[in-house]
Amino acid sequence: QVQLVESGGGLVQAGGSLRLSCVASGSIFSPNVMGWYRQAPGKQRELVASISSGGVINSVDSVKGRFTISRDNAKNTVNLQMNSLKPEDTGVYYCDAQMFRFGVKYEYWGQGTQVTVSS
Secondary structure (H helix, E strand, O other), rough: OOEEEEEEEEEEEEEEEEEEEEEEOOOOOOOEEEEEEEEEOOOOOEEEEEEOOOOOOEEEHHOOOOOEEEEEEHOOOOEEEEEEOOOHHHHEEEEEEEEEEEOEEEEOOOOEEEEEEEO
16 A cells, blocks of 8 residues: 655756655655656556665666766655656656565555656
């Protein structure tokens, strides 16, 4: 019974910045992994960046050096600071949380927040 609430999406010009936030609620334990995926029109959803409770980060090559993912384990919050935004960053960004209990994976998704980068 985990709910993810996203915020921070919007419209920005190329070169600008946005900060996405996602708060997970309804669980006692901190998610093992939290991250952000995005989906552009007509394309598959792809991982943007994720971070484990221990601080291990994965990210797609196209955002390295521009996006920074961070989390607050105590608050079950994950943030994505997006700088130097490009039009190709446009898409719906989804927050993802994963928990592992007794070898079973539980995954939850936010409703998505639109990020639009204009040229």
